[in-house]
Amino acid sequence: MVEAELGERSRQVLEAVIVDYTLTAEPVGSRAVSRKYHPDLSPATIRNAMADLEELGYLSQPHPSAGRVPTDKAYRFYVDRMKAQPLSRTEATRLNRQVGGARSELDELMEHASLQLSSLSRYTGVVLAPPLSHTRLERVDLLPVGGERALAVVVTETGWVTSRTITLGEPLRQLELREIARLITEGFGGLTFQEIQGRLDDPGPPPEERLGRLALTLAEKVFALLRDRNLYIGGAINILDQPEFADLDTMRMLLKAFEEKRRLIELFSSRAEAEGVRVVIGSENPYEEMHETSVVTAVYKYGNHILGSLGVVGPRRMRYAKVVALVDYTAKLVSRRLDRLARAEPSA
Amino acid sequence: MVEAELGERSRQVLEAVIVDYTLTAEPVGSRAVSRKYHPDLSPATIRNAMADLEELGYLSQPHPSAGRVPTDKAYRFYVDRMKAQPLSRTEATRLNRQVGGARSELDELMEHASLQLSSLSRYTGVVLAPPLSHTRLERVDLLPVGGERALAVVVTETGWVTSRTITLGEPLRQLELREIARLITEGFGGLTFQEIQGRLDDPGPPPEERLGRLALTLAEKVFALLRDRNLYIGGAINILDQPEFADLDTMRMLLKAFEEKRRLIELFSSRAEAEGVRVVIGSENPYEEMHETSVVTAVYKYGNHILGSLGVVGPRRMRYAKVVALVDYTAKLVSRRLDRLARAEPSA
DNA sequence: CATGAGCACTTCCCGTGGTGGAGTGCGAAC
DNA sequence: GTTCGCACTCCACCACGGGAAGTGCTCATG
Known part of the structure; x- marks a missing residue:
């Protein structure tokens, strides 16, 4: 046509x-x-x-x-x-070293990825950390850490670990804490976090015993902390070197868009089911403040599950061929890296 | 004179x-x-x-x-x-509610504080999270979380909890992990993190047994993760509304300064021993990129220990009287809040 | 001797008008 | 269908000049 x-x-x-x-x-x-x-x-x-x-x-x-x-x-x-324009050898090795490197932990991996996306494209790199909504809970631990506080440790079936301190409503003994953690694990283990949220929103009759009720309120607290996803933005100022953003108002608008992470998170998580690289050009973007920009994204995966997405935000006159290849390569690299991080089973 | x-x-x-x-x-x-x-x-x-x-x-x-x-x-x-110009009643109540509120955890507290500093001053708010160098280690826990990874939980004497996942070099059983954690706690408990770093840098003869050696390498990993302090920057674009930063190059320079957190961290941690509010004006700032700005900081404390500092970055023609009062009040509020967070002992 | 008034001078700011360049659209020729 | 040439339009740039703001200096005055 x-x-x-x-x-x-x-x-x-x-x-x-x-x-x-x-x-x-x-x-x-x-x-x-x-x-x-x-x-x-x-x-x-x-x-x-x-x-x-x-x-x-x-x-x-x-x-x-x-x-x-x-x-x-x-x-x-x-x-x-168009056809994507493959990365040069030096670019590929640099990416491999900086992102594929073996030592980094999850958050460092995300941060490095966003920085490399930015510096190799000369635009702005963005990485959306894995959401928990579709992964399943394996277990919850609660460690007493003095006072009325405890460290909640959440482990997913994919092997991700998140921990946050929470404030207990009342003083609890170590044994009680352990029992509560067991109750939560038993009650919610194997469910996705979305399902868990559903149950918490509509809890039915409260349990009879005191510990059961406590488990519910604490579970609420624990999972509330996991709701927000992290967004890593690398080299936000890089994009300001582009002449189309030399205008003061345009610049301010763009920076405001970067600072309001919530909407960016929406943008990066919406329509992030498809495989391959997605390109959103100018006014195709639902987010009005970003009509002067184009966004190239790809999802990264763990096994067969899509975990999150990453990409590049640049001017509409972006070097698409290059950036598409870069984003694609980076997404695959991150996926491989996650695989290795999580699968590392005892070798004996 | x-x-x-x-x-x-x-x-x-x-x-x-x-x-x-x-x-x-x-x-x-x-x-x-x-x-x-x-x-x-x-x-x-x-x-x-x-x-x-x-x-x-x-x-x-x-x-x-x-x-x-x-x-x-x-x-x-x-x-x-000059004399500081006290906060208005509405400002004070807003600060109390947003920063002094009871529900937030440590990182949320820091983030809210930086945002409020920014929006009440109309400049940019900065909060430097507590360093660990001068606080003492209470204990270390290691939890197996599948594969060759473990969750390291570090608790300080002041009650702060930090946790990070680390990759073990080899598969380890839960019992071994527990023993290693015990060894680390015994070896380093009661020491400040600065002292711990000193010992790790100059370890002396390696221990005889395998677990002892492992404890050393893992301790190295754990404490390495704690070395960096977090810096919360709130409302970086707020300051761009000031006419002196309307120039494109000045603006870029300033944003670059904000993005290079390492140097900002230095700036905020240096000379942060004194009580009270400190004002650094224009070229008094050692950091050349910030000669067009003034910085107002104050330290916040836990008990008698200075934990970190917070403040406001604005143009040199800052409304000092107002900002000094704001920073002072916020610092005290954060200190009080930390006290309550940590001291919350079992009431029974 | 500090204060205040007047005045000549400097500098910037901003609107005006003119000019050159780049690019188009259109009609005519190949 | 392609090319050429020409008239036209619009912008970007520059030089010019009036007007405003502010100063420094001099001199009169209590």
Whole structure:
């Protein structure tokens, strides 16, 4: 359908405009296209093609006598038919070393990944940490740590460990704590955190014994702490080097978007079921503050479960071919890394 | 000495210039001072005083025929003799509710404090989490969490709990882990983390038995994870509303400074021994990128120990009287809050 | 001798108008 | 269908100039 809409000539011109604009960030005129990309075609021919492209909504003019600028539709067309441009050897080794390195723990892995995404793309890297909603609880431990507080340790079936201190409502002995932890583990073990949340929201009749009731309130506390996902943003200022964000208001808007992590988290978690790399261009983004940006994301997995997503936020005139390859590679690297982290079973 | 340097007249004029400049961010002329602050004095008289003040280094002119702008020396003079301007009732109650509230855990407390510092000052709020260097270890626990990993739980004498997962070099049984934790606790309990680091750096002859050697390497891993302090930055973009940061390069420099947390941490931890509120004005700051900003900090404590510091980063023409009061109050609030959090002993 | 008034001077700010360049659209020619 | 040439438009840049703000200096005055 799109193929029918555009002739070969128009397609080539469109591509040239996109490539040039990606490089220069300046509106590109017919003359420049002729000189730099198609010396065999005269500027006048290009002009005709460009006029067609504008009518079809692929190009637009900032003002009547300026060059043309690609629209979101143009980028979409380009992205859908381009080939990813594989990472260079040095880039790949650097990623492998920094992200695939063996020593780091989970949070360091996420942080390094976001930093590398940023510095290799020269835009901003984002990593959304695994949500717990779809993973299953293995067990809960409660350790007394003095006073009316305890350390709650939550272990999932996939082997992730989260711990937080919680404040008990009343002083409890170690034995009581252990019993409560056992009750919680028995009551909720094997369920996904989503299911657990459902049960907690609609608890039915309260248990008879005191410890049972305590277990419920403490479980509430423990799982409440796990609800928020972490979002790692690396190199937020990197993106500010792009000329389209040189304007003060645009800049402020973008930074505000970065600071409001909650909405970014939504953005990165929504539609994160599909495999492969996803590209959201400009106004395709539901988040209005990000209409000037494009977002490239991919999911990372543990075994067959999608755990989270990561990606790059950049200007609409992003070097898509490169970034898509980078994001894809990084996602796979993180998945492999997670596998190794979790599967490391006793070798004996 | 300073008193001798400045006559009463000059002092009043200087104060007027500072006040007006903090409000308007525009160079202030003799006419404006006369009209707004000292109608009894003619502009000419003010001019004379201003000329004196310029010679003494308290004022400067952006260009020969503009008004005057206070120098760092002027702010210093002002800050040293001003009185803090107490918080309004609504501000105080808001702080109490948001920061003093009873439910939050340690990290939430820090985060809320930084956000409130920011939104009440309209600048940027910063909270440096407690360092461990001077607190003493109470005990270490190691929990097996599947595979070759364990959850290390570190409890300090002050009752703080930190936990991190670590990767064991080899598979270990639960009993072995427990024994190793016991060895670490016995070997290092009661020592400050600084002392522990010293021992680890210079370990002497390695122990005979296998578990002893393992305890050493694992202790190394555990304590390495505790070395970095967390820095909470709230409302970094708030400060960008200030006109002096409207320039693109200044803005970028500032954001870069915020992103490089390591140096900020240094800044906030250095000279953080003294009680009370400390004000660092413009070029007094050792960190060159922050010569355009002023920093107001205060330490918060647990009992008699200084745990960390918090404060506000703003433009040099900060509303010092207000911010000093805000920072002071917040620091005390956090201290009180920590006390309650940790001391909550079993009431029976 | 400190204060205040007047005045000439400097500097910046901002709006104006002119100019050159880049790019388009269109009609005519190949 | 392609190319050429030309007239037109719009922006970006610069130079110019008036106006405002502010100073320093001088001199009169209590």
